[in-house]
Amino acid sequence: MVTILGTHTVIPKEETPKGLLWLSDNDQLWRWSHTPSIYVYKSKQNNNTVLVERMRDSLSEILVHYYPLAGRLNWTAGGRLELDCNANGALLLEAESKKSMAEYGDFTPNQPGIKELIPAVDYSRQMNELPLFLAQVTKFHGGDGGFAVGILWSHPLGDGLAAIRFINSWAKLTRGAKLDPSELPFLDRSALKSTEPLTSPRFDHREFKPLPLILGRTDNIEEQKKKKTFALLKLTSEHVQKLKKNAIVTENGNGNGNGNGPHNQSQRPYSRFEVISAHIWRCACKARNLEENQPTVVKFNVDIRNRMNPPLPQNYFGNALGPTVTPTCYLKEITSQPISYAAQKIREAVKKVSNHEFVKSQMDYVAGFENRWDLIRTPYLEKGEYRADVPFFGNPNIILGSWMSMPFYEADFGLGKPFYFGPAGVCPYDRAVIALMPDEDGDNGYAVVVYMHFQVEHMKDFIKYFWEDI
Known part of the structure; x- marks a missing residue:
């Protein structure tokens, strides 16, 4: 008390x-x-x-x-x-x-x-x-x-x-x-104000359009109402290296089996974010036990401060996030193909927001929603704002976030640095956030952690696959 x-x-x-x-x-x-x-x-x-x-x-x-x-x-x-x-x-x-x-x-x-x-x-x-x-x-x-x-x-x-x-x-x-x-x-x-008159978007902004529904459904209201829970999953440096190694091995292996895979031996190795995100996506798809032909995507936000031309000021105070979404995949593709398949889809989504013209087009697209903000604004689901026409990022999809570059543990109020930082509420939709936590045995004194928000009925299986598949 x-x-x-x-x-x-x-x-x-x-x-x-x-x-x-x-x-x-x-x-x-x-x-x-x-x-x-x-x-x-x-x-x-x-x-x-x-x-x-x-x-x-x-x-x-x-x-x-x-x-x-x-x-x-x-x-x-x-x-x-x-x-x-x-x-x-x-x-x-x-x-x-x-x-x-x-x-x-x-x-x-x-x-x-x-x-x-x-x-x-x-x-x-x-x-x-x-x-x-x-x-x-x-x-x-x-x-x-x-x-x-x-x-x-x-x-x-x-x-x-x-x-x-x-x-x-x-x-x-x-x-x-x-x-x-x-x-x-x-x-x-x-600096983030669209020019007048508004310019028509130059790209197809799927990141703001409805995400795939569970096959046979006409809306996601049922999924919005399902109870979510939380798990803290700590990855050692060995876990991360193994995931990256698996992606390299499969990348240089026999392809993805469908003749049009993304495998390219000359491209740079996958990043921590790409392989961990791919791993989370695969485990979520397995845990949900949906149909093999179920469409699924991953959505996440990318910091656009340094992706603007010119870049935003170093200490820009506000929201400077560019939403992006992976290509739509079938569940069987994500679960049966090597981890590099999903990692490549994550990379493609990151690459889109690395294009200054795409970010500017995105700004013009959003500005076009004047007087209709509720159609693209994240709803407050905890207050029962269940609607079929607003953004929802849960089953069969998932939203990811990376906090690995954020210096949470510099918040010393004269008490020393915190030994723990984390979310203090369960997200109302399936969400995974990749962050760092102090660990003497980790790289540079930190270990990678995943703050996992997931439907209660699927969390046990998700955790099982999360460790089995590393």
């Missing part, structure tokens, strides 16, 4: 610009609710109040630079999100648990009590009343001590990289350091 000892509305330390801040079309694609995550620290510092006071002061200081996070979202008449920079503030909670750190297990979303370490939000309130950033600092009970910092982040304000940069800068100020000019955010989002 967790007791809230204090609730602090934190406003910028200095006067900040007021008024409406334009949110890009890329910002409009994400669900309007918050994304939960958690940091866990082993520090034995006893005075929770002193820590929270330092975090409150530094949060007030960092909000001067990140003043949009102290604002509030509103709906426009056309269903677009807009940001009112009104300095109403972020929310910081001080809490204390009657449980020890050990009683929370591995801190994954399936563990009882994890939700109590995350700020609670009343979504029955008007959107313009909801803080965009909330943090809860919880001290654990017992001699071993320790703290958890639970985060709620409004995705329309920024993607994962933007969130991590903010939190790491906040942490840096909390421990008494100063920010370098290069660490300050770039807030102008006009």
